Amino acid sequence: MSAAAISQRAGRQVVEWLPALVILVAMLAVWEGSIALFHIKQFLLPKPTTIAATFWDDRHELWPAGWYTFKEALGGFFGGSIAGILFATLVARFRIVGQALMPIAIAANAIPIIAFAPIFDAWFDPLSPHSKMAIAGVLCFFPVMVNTLRGLQSVQPRQIELMRAYAASDFEIFRRVRVPTALPYVFTALKVASVLAMIGAIVAEYFGGSFEALGVLIRNDAQTFEFPTAWAGIAVASLLGITLYLAVAITERVVVRWSPAARSSQ
């Protein structure tokens, strides 16, 4: 790609993002303006500028707390996703495993897992990050497992027939056909899981945890009427959540270049 083509493409991207940016700025402006206009109390809703100032002033407290919680979310994200992918692979490979475990797994998926947070605190040390990682991990596990399995099983029968015509072994069919077919499904699930991991870690911390953790900080600040700090904490959580999501989305672009999402940008 030439330099001109790159700058042209970058220009197009800016144009594509422009409407969303305008709306975002407008929303912040309306938020800022209506607080002054309607005399909204700070504990109900602080001004965006106040939140931004707090975000910066309390950075030595907020950002390490965010990092602490982000590590929990990451641990849960990787643990839960890897377990989900492995489980789905086993189920796809051995029918009997699927017949025995899938109904239970689907039923378990309907359980509000976050309700287990206090129990996980009892199983693990409530002040350690492991109980939060466990919650985030279990939350990530189900969507990744179900989607991976669907991907592995959505291979066209014709493709299997073609591979058999070339005397391919089951392992070769798995490696050359099932895995590439499943990848777009896996990445869809990983994007969902990236959001769930952050939610899991933060909400689990609301039930109690280390004072270094972001969820604990947000909860304590809200209880002591330090609302701008609580809001700034939420902003940190949001930024980290978006970062994790984008990291997965960019990896998807690189790995699954043939997916419809990647095609539309060509």
Next chain:
Amino acid sequence: MSAANPVVSIDGVTKSFAQGNVTALSDIQLQLEAGEFVSLIGPSGCGKSTLLRVIGDLVEPTAGTVTINGKSARQARTDRDYGIVFQDAVLFDWRTVSKNIALPLEMDGWDRAKRKERVEQMLQLVELTGFGDHHPWQLSGGMQQRVSIARALAFEPALLLMDEPFGALDEMTRERLNLELLSIWQQLRSTVVFVTHSISEAVFLSTRVVVMSPRPGRIAGIVPIDLPAERTVETREAPRFFELVTEVRELLRRGGE
């Protein structure tokens, strides 16, 4: 017709499906000599696609045997003795055109340089030179099917199995690919088994047309095609072409009664 050394020998092949108690094929006898282009034609449900799959060892016959170059069908498949083309191109979206063509070569353990050389030859053969780095979804249906033919021919197999390869294409693309297929076949001189719904396509391409009738699937008759070996656009307008088309149509209508 009894050949001394048939490439494909189908001997008393019967296939019944337990479900629904259907007899798809009943006591099929057929021999193909080297370099023949044989079309299997018949109405839906006559078992022509099943017969093709029995030859390729993708479906196991209930009775009877298939021998390919003196080997069992199973052995021939394991040895990768044939290439196959389906109605849809069955290309892998994550592979480029070149890599799709190279797939059977990769599985056979060819080294990179040899693969590249052969893929280039194949692209040239199907007139897709320069499209090697494209992805399948960037090509038209007709081009995709040409990639699929190139993949099937990558080994230069002695036997090519084709299951309605042009059935999903429009008439004009189809006639153009008919001509291209003939020119490829004349260059490679492999034996072709070609399943089709189209009478004119079968007559135009083949050295013999095998007409099948349904329930149970069996051979209603075989029409040798005595058109000149060199076939062109004008072949379709020759009086003999129409006579042969009529002959096949009559056989189809009577169903071999």
